[in-house]
Amino acid sequence: MSTEELVYTVEDGIATLLLNRPDQRNAFTLTMIDAWERALRTAGADPEVKVVVLTGAGEGFCAGGDMDTVGDTGASGPLEQKNTLHLRIHKVARALEDLDKPVIAAINGVAVGAGLDMALMCDIRFAARSARMSEGYIRLGLVPGDGGAYFLPRLVGQSKALELLLGGEFVDAEEALRIGMVNRVVDDADLLGETYAFAAKIAARPSLPVGMIKRAVRSSDRLDMRTSLDLISSHMAVVMSTPEAQQAIDAVRSAVVRDKGRSAAATPPEGTEARRT
Known part of the structure; x- marks a missing residue:
């Protein structure tokens, strides 16, 4: 399942999906999206996998879609743009919807736009203390294209979701915890340790x-x-x-x-x- 852009590993009942474009803050390409969906489907079918952890390499969780590939709005017409979103990028949300196994996002840095949406569609979110999050679409004159308008209100309520979606500002980890966007905030050095400790607890359950x-x-x-x-x-x-x-x-x-x-x-x-x- 591993590719250069997404590394998939399984150990002690825990599958890890590591977004692996650290020089681009793990902004995703369509190739990464395809590997992402395949990895989730593989985890779902593997009886050895009990829980899934999603995180990013380097200092960023995910900066959304790579603007040179999936974000080039002038490269195609409206129908092609819709199909890129709905038939390619949204495959990850559908795979997560089909997955009965818990998925934990370890947000290790900046999560922006579709990158934040990818964390919101997970079941549980742990954030590093230095993490910063923003929907950000409105600053580009766009709508939340990867499920932000669906997932965010379910976590923080409609009014707060509209504030974040229409304002486009960043929130820090402590504010994200206060409003219910993340479950826990831990020191940066402890993020993966805390995440895997909780994942191991789930993996030990029936x-x-x-x-x-x-x-x-x-x-x-x-x-x-x-x-x-x-x-x-x-x-x-x-x-x-x-x-x-x-x-x-x-x-x-x-x-x-x-x-x-x-x-x-x-x-x-x-x-x-x-x-x-």
Whole structure:
């Protein structure tokens, strides 16, 4: 799956997608997009992969589309521009939508425009303290072409999303955390360590309920309450029949019985203290 522009590796149940154009702040080309989608599809089909981490090489996460390739608005007509976005670049969003395995973005530097959108469409976002983020499209007279108008309001609310999309200003990591754009902010040197530690925790969980939890949460904003409860009751019935769940439930029951036994042994029979006096 690896190419010069995107490096794909798997270790200890964690697949890493490393955007690898550090001299261009990892601005993506169409070749990188094709490799990106293939890597996500491969991770989804690989039973050894439990969780995916996305990050960038060097000092930037992703500066959006490379203006010399995908950003050349004068190179083609409106239909060609639409197809480049919808049939090529949007493949990543569709692949992520199909992926039941959690995806964590480790935002190690600047994330701008479509580069920020690529982080927003992940499930969880950890940011380095020096990271800076901006939708930025409006400064070029453009609309948020890679899902910013869809993903951002779901994280920060419509009003705040409009402020960021229409203003186009950068926000730092602490502000991104405050408004709910990212989950955690950590020191730059600790970003990958914190990200992989959390990824390892997920990788150690049973895969079936992890995927079902992601699916239930992702679908919750499209379902009414009754349908969502019906879906989760089906998920619960399935996972409770698995050996992993049965073993875990039995372990909890055994612990409860042991605790009750210890409590009973430590409590003197009723009236004992009175007889002693």
